[in-house]
Amino acid sequence: MxxxxxxxxxxxxxxxGADLTLDVAMLRAVLAALLLAGGQRLTSNRLSQALWAAPPRSAASNLRTYLARVRAALRAVSPGLAGRLVTVPDGGGYLxxxxxxxxxxxxxxxxARRGQAHLLAGEHAVAAALLxxxxALWRGPAGQDIAVTGTLRQQLTDLDEQRVIATEDYVEARLALGATSGLLPEIRALVLEHPLRDRPWEQLMRALYRAGDPAGALDAYQSARRRFSDALGIExxxxxxxxxxxxxxxxxVLIARPALP
Known part of the structure; x- marks a missing residue:
């Protein structure tokens, strides 16, 4: 299976090949919280905090209903799969x-961790392939079809942050392998999406310089300076x-120095 x-x-x-049907966003959120627990026990209290910043009075009964429906959906796809969702006895929670x-x-x-390790070791081709x-596993923002106000939201945000770091690492590996002009649209898009991160600006400046456009690299610095000043009041x-x-x-020599994490 x-x-x-x-x-x-x-x-x-x-x-x-058969898809699990969870047509209610809160059921998908419960599944996401269980998945992010990594096979560890998730108490009812922690699960409530994952879903709601301020759990309602009905949280305990709601959770029982949600979990029953998730288990039923798992069983509908495969009877054996429902056994993966375990209720720990004596109020111990779920896993x-x-x-x-x-x-x-x-x-x-x-x-991503392996790719970054190879990047730090200067093994750029291996790093680029891993990253x-x-x-390629990403299809959009993490958990984009659920909306919760509890700790699960921060966990999903942390996943998105890991994606940005991996993207920066991938750009760095490709720059080290000699890519320049072909990378510029990708780096510009990264700068536009994350204008207050240093590393994409640094990579943009280096790529422009290496593409034979030092004036463009200096213009990029001034753009970064304005962004940081306007948004944060800092240099x-x-x-x-x-x-x-x-x-x-x-x-x-200094320009070629990689923008490592």
Missing amino acids: EISFALLGTVQATVD LTLAPGELDARVFGDL HDAL PSRRLQHLQGAILRRDD
């Missing part, structure tokens, strides 16, 4: 057992300031 669970986009579950490779968020995290595979980081100075001096 081939089972896959997905959080990197909409919340999905598939068994031998959903997972096998290695079944959850896309876990697979992504493993690939490409990691990013760019020392790393960006040092990179600007290196571009003015045409210090190719």
